[in-house]
Amino acid sequence: MSPHDQDHYGGLKATDELARQAKIGSGTRVADFCAGLGGTVRYLAYKYGANVTGIEFTPVRVAGAQDLTKLVGLQDVARIVEGNVMDVPLADASVDAVVSQESFCHVPDVKKAVMEAKRILRTGGRLAFTDWVANEPLSAADAQLMWDGMAIQPLRSIPDYRRLVEGAGLEVLSVTDLTDEWGPILKDRLAMYQRLREEARQAGTPLGHDAxxxxxxxxxxxxxxRKLGGIRIVAAK
Known part of the structure; x- marks a missing residue:
């Protein structure tokens, strides 16, 4: 699968690490929360032989993800369905693993999403995800800017995130601070985005969303x- 199909920080390497931590392999039943256009869903099905269902809230993304999945012939093992991760349309104890990448920061109630992950996981199943954290409290102006530009909900510290997952009834197996790892990745991504904006400006086409x-x-x-950063949490039911 093309690395361009992986929009999260760290690309395929980051997805492989989540797969390793979640013990994903052939026949593993996986749910991907906030699946977007389904890049992770397709990759886990293609590389690991998993049976993957992506949950995505935005209808246009669901339609695009389904089209892309059909184009590569993975629709029997890689599905993207419309749904809310705070009320997942999957049965109790129906999956072996739940993954998510830099998405819970957009969810209004992360604890509800984590509790839904627990509900659909079989006993012994794993939740493995990455997300934004606030290593220091944001100023009111920065918090508003994050909301206006990227719909970022209020962020929590690493210790608070661990307590949230434990409070949902899961056993935390590992907590990894990704802030230093994300730094150069994000700097490169911003430079790429700004090059694309300049190319668009020179071509006289829309530059994208200014906010x-x-x-x-x-x-x-x-x-x-290091005021904001990233985290990877792995937990078991």
Whole structure:
């Protein structure tokens, strides 16, 4: 699968690490929360032989993900369905693993999403996800900028995130601070995005969402300063 199909930080390497931590292999039943256009869903099905269902809230993304999956012939083992991760349309104890990548920061009630992960996991199944964290409290202006540009909900610290997962009834197996790892990745991504904006400007085509651009610049600055960062949490039911 093309690395361009992986929009999360760290690309295929990051997805492989989640797969390893979640013990995903041939025949593993997996749910991907906030699946977007389904890049992770397709990759886990293609590389690991997993049976994957992606849950995505936005109808247009669901339609695009389904079209892409059909184009590569994976529709029997890689499905993307419309749904809310706070009320997942899957049965109790129906999956072996739940994964998510940099998406819970957009979810209004992360604890509900984690509790839904617990509900659909079989006993012994694993939740493995990455997300944003606030290593320091954001100023009111920065918090508003993150909301206006990228719909980022209020963020929590690493210890608070661990307590949230434990409070949902899961056993935390590992907590990894990804802030230093994300720093250069995000700096490179911002440079790429700004090159694309300049190419669009020179071509006389739309530049994209200005509020996103402004918030992303500030986000990268805050990660470089370690005020914001990333986390990978692995937990078991």
């Amino acid at each position: 996103f651009h402004e918030s992303y610049i500030r986000f990268v600055e805050l990660v470089q300063q």
